Amino acid sequence: MNENEFEPKIVAFTCNWCSYAAADLAGTSRISYPPNVALIRVMCTGMVDPAYVLKAFELGFDGVLIAGCHPGDCHYISGNLKADERVKTLKRLIHILGLEDERLRLEWCSTAEGEKFADIVKESVSQLKQLGPSPYGNVTNKVAQVAM
């Protein structure tokens, strides 16, 4: 890893029933993905409050990833669709704040898709490397560093 290269810090909210298990599968299958992501396991993406995402940006994270079950597969019937609605609202909010929409990603990823999960993380990291650090990132990024 080049020391001068920008390494984005990402917080990922992953659903207990799919994406978190997918990340686990990626691990047991020895598929490697960049270490820039801090996983937070949630019971459903439907419980990811908009405040969590904004708090992540407030703490200086460069990007937020929310990964849940494919539409129709939600363990709680429709939690992922609620997450979808919230992400749309959040994208509008972070747009007004002056952040790029791409800094917030919502992805569907089932338990069996370990490889897909690794790809999503790789893609997010390379995209954020292109975008550069979050303009809000230098404020309290000590917290973000501790989290990583």
Next chain:
Amino acid sequence: MALESIVKETSLEDIIRESKTFYCLECGKCSSICPISRYDLSYSPRVMVEDALLGLEGALIHNKELFSCLTCGACQLKCPSDVNYLLFIQKMRALASNNGEHGDCAHSGTIQSLIRLMSNLGVEQRRLEWLSNGYRTSDQSKVLFWVGCAPYFDPIFEDLGLKVTDVAKGSLRILNSLGVEPMLLPDEKCCGHDMLWTGDVETFEKLAQRNAAMIKEAGVEKIIFSCPECHRTFKEDYPNYVEINCELQHISEFLSEAIEKDGLRFKKIKKKVTYHDPCRLGRHLGVYEPPREVIQAIPGIELVEMEQSREESLCCGTSAFTNCDSYSKRIRVERLLEAKATGADTIITTCPKCQIHFRCAMVNKGEEKGPDIEIEVMDMVNLVANALEV
């Protein structure tokens, strides 16, 4: 002197001295008028003041009810000893916040997070995208229109059927029709009202300094507000932290002056309305008559008063998006029932947050079948904008 040191040096004794709490006679008028005390029997402004006078700093700071106060100012007007309870609460919350205590933020703190993000410098917001070509603004103007947090409220409160930027659009329409082409700041920050009233003085000062610098650079002589919270913050709180050398006016004051000079022509609108005084505009700033004059200037409008109006007006139930609980809800329902009892079709207010809170009570009724509280809520600005003769 850096603000941090001021806050740290502020002790309970200083707060008592500043807010004149030691004048308290323990008459209990504050607790009898307090809208929270009416529903939450354990809450009492009198006991809070008494605790302060007994020097029970720890008990006060860690009392969650410190953040329950609506800061509506009803107690202060009744107080025979002139205790400044608002200042007492404001400073006590700053002290509590320094000790790691915070209120329960409504919406899980989404709005507080947004404000803290806004307080960072060097990021250009895209907050004027709602502005379409139909409105005339000018960068050379001597009049500044303060938009407030409306662009952020739009996505958050969309599910309540509200568009808060409509208030800003209506204001611009009215100003334009009076021949005023105001200036809008593209990177306006939150005034910091919610930060100050939840005890985060550090963020508040950052926002205040940035806003003051932008206003100074813009070189305006007058600022017009459509939000009473911003107005109060600029008028009462900013002078303690920054310098603002402009005339400050709420749009209702500006409009009532304009109507007096006969500058506005209205078409007839047949409607029976009632007016809800927002705490910030009414009790805090003493502006009771201008909005009423503006509403009554529209032909065909019948204005009826609610049982509790002007100084006695009931709060909309929450301030600074903190400690919004079942008591807040009951206060809201009481107010809406009062409005319905007047037989009015519409409840008019001048504060976007009152609008948000009333709509929330109507939309989020819950499972149980409560009383019918459906009534149209409208900002005074939109009523006037709709009545304008094009």
